[in-house]
Amino acid sequence: MTDLTQNCFRALADPTRRDIIQLLAGTEMTIAEVSSHFDMTRAAVKKHLSVLSDGGLIEVQARGREKVNRLNRHGMAPVLSWLEYFDSFWDDRLAALKTAIEKDKS
Amino acid sequence: MTDLTQNCFRALADPTRRDIIQLLAGTEMTIAEVSSHFDMTRAAVKKHLSVLSDGGLIEVQARGREKVNRLNRHGMAPVLSWLEYFDSFWDDRLAALKTAIEKDKS
């Protein structure tokens, strides 16, 4: 497992991947379903999904011969955590945010 | 001016650039000063600073023959804004955060 924070930032850096995240925020989808929303091959979308998975932003679950991609609501934590570290301006508010995340992890 | 949100995410995707941001969170610096903290040429650091500038994360000000690089505390706004849009889970807390940013822009 390489640097999760780096993988998370990297995953968010591509507009297609951010679009995928927004898609999955609505419903979980198979690769084929996700692919149908983009003008590129399934293989390309699969690569994006792998990067998102490396960044901890989605979770993949096998269901028969399909793989369902689900958004990980805690995946943004590394980004928020870094923002908090870097800029004391946000500290109070982001601290509250992080606390909320931890609590929700039940 | 291309997509600021994209440029902002892209700027944050590189670990060296995140390090630079953390450096500049302490003090403003000339290019030469920033470069002295990294094991790479001044030209390479200059490129990183350009990317950070494109992302709206730093501001550059001429001072004599030097250029001073200063952190833009509001530069993260596009990222926070996107996080807010994508995930209703954060809405309440991030809305408060955004309000705080706008107020501070005075």
Added chain:
DNA sequence: CAAACGTGATACCTTTTGGTTTCACGTTAA
């Protein structure tokens, strides 16, 4: 079982990115 389906993985290509070296240009100091 055989065929169709959904996926994973590889090889390959093009563009972008992160880095270097080098040189030109304005600014300051002697």
Added chain:
DNA sequence: TTAACGTGAAACCAAAAGGTATCACGTTTG
């Protein structure tokens, strides 16, 4: 006015990123 200084910018290079096409493999369905 030179000479040194700090920077900007270009040419160039290797590696990574984003994409394609293709094939192999397990899982359903007739």
